[in-house]
Amino acid sequence: MKIKMSLLDNAYDYLHNSLYHYHLATHEDYPDDYKRFWKFSIVSIVQSAELMFKEVLKRENEFLIYENIDKPKNTVSVSTAIHRLKNIVKVDIDDRDEIVIRRAIELRNLITHFELDLDIIELSTIYTVIFEFLHSFHFRFLGEELHEYIHQEYWEEEGCLIEQFRSEFILYNGINVRKNYPIQIAESQLFPFFKIEGIEHKRVKYGKEPRFTGFNQICPGCAVKQGYYHVFYCDDEICPKCGGQAITCSCEVYKAFYEDDE
Numbered sequence: 001m002k003i004k005m006s007l008l009d010n011a012y013d014y015l016h017n018s019l020y021h022y023h024l025a026t027h028e029d030y031p032d033d034y035k036r037f038w039k040f041s042i043v044s045i046v047q048s049a050e051l052m053f054k055e056v057l058k059r060e061n062e063f064l065i066y067e068n069i070d071k072p073k074n075t076v077s078v079s080t081a082i083h084r085l086k087n088i089v090k091v092d093i094d095d096r097d098e099i100v101i102r103r104a105i106e107l108r109n110l111i112t113h114f115e116l117d118l119d120i121i122e123l124s125t126i127y128t129v130i131f132e133f134l135h136s137f138h139f140r141f142l143g144e145e146l147h148e149y150i151h152q153e154y155w156e157e158e159g160c161l162i163e164q165f166r167s168e169f170i171l172y173n174g175i176n177v178r179k180n181y182p183i184q185i186a187e188s189q190l191f192p193f194f195k196i197e198g199i200e201h202k203r204v205k206y207g208k209e210p211r212f213t214g215f216n217q218i219c220p221g222c223a224v225k226q227g228y229y230h231v232f233y234c235d236d237e238i239c240p241k242c243g244g245q246a247i248t249c250s251c252e253v254y255k256a257f258y259e260d261d262e
């Protein structure tokens with residue numbers, strides 16, 4: 001017996017698999033040990049995103065999903081899919097979303113191939129942002145509400161994720177911030193490293209600076225709580241390499257973000 005599945009059926013299966021593991025990893029009734037299921041929820045949501053991207057490519061032209069259009073055999077990698085979506089199909093994926101998707105892909109690759117310490121706050125942030133992105137991507141480019149394709153048994157998780165995205169990411173630490181600002185805070189949590197001259201240096205979280213006084217619970221420069229990464233370009237972030245001010249020291253910590261590493 002053979003099973004034939006469309007790209008989209010497959011995408012929804014991975015999404016359900018992801019929500020199932022998300023449920024196991026986050027539900028308070030389950031033991032702490034279940035936090036390990038986070039890895040499957042991330043791997044599957046990235047897989048689901050990849051399949052949705054391919055479906056949009058395929059609707060444009062069936063050959064666009066192949067790495068080599070003259071030899072339609074292997075399908076494209078997720079990076080190539082994003083590249084084609086932007087450059088051929090002219091799908092507008094904003095830079096912010098693209099950064100988050102690329103970080104999730106990177107994480108998926110790390111999870112699949114290496115031993116890894118995962119930060120639950122980081123995973124939760126990535127997951128919420130990707131889930132919300134897929135919701136909007138599905139509506140904009142596949143023409144229907146993603147909700148219509150989510151099994152009823154996962155509506156609670158879906159509702160929580162959307163709720164979390166809208167609430168947590170708007171009123172932030174009781175401080176009045178620009179509307180997209182909480183997203184910048186969330187986004188910054190996705191980048192634990194600065195790449196300086198090709199070498200990754202672990203960023204210093206607010207409150208972990210060697211000369212930290214403990215005086216402020218919230219960073220005066222960017223409003224993150226202790227234990228979180230500063231928003232990019234915060235005056236108060238120190239450089240992980242030289243200990244100077246990250247925005248001004250000669251290590252050029254932000255330079256690598258503007259270099260294409262493909």
Ligand SMILES: [Zn+2]
Binds near residue numbers: 222
């Ligand atoms: Zn800061």
Ligand SMILES: [Zn+2]
Binds near residue numbers: 240241242
């Ligand atoms: Zn430096």
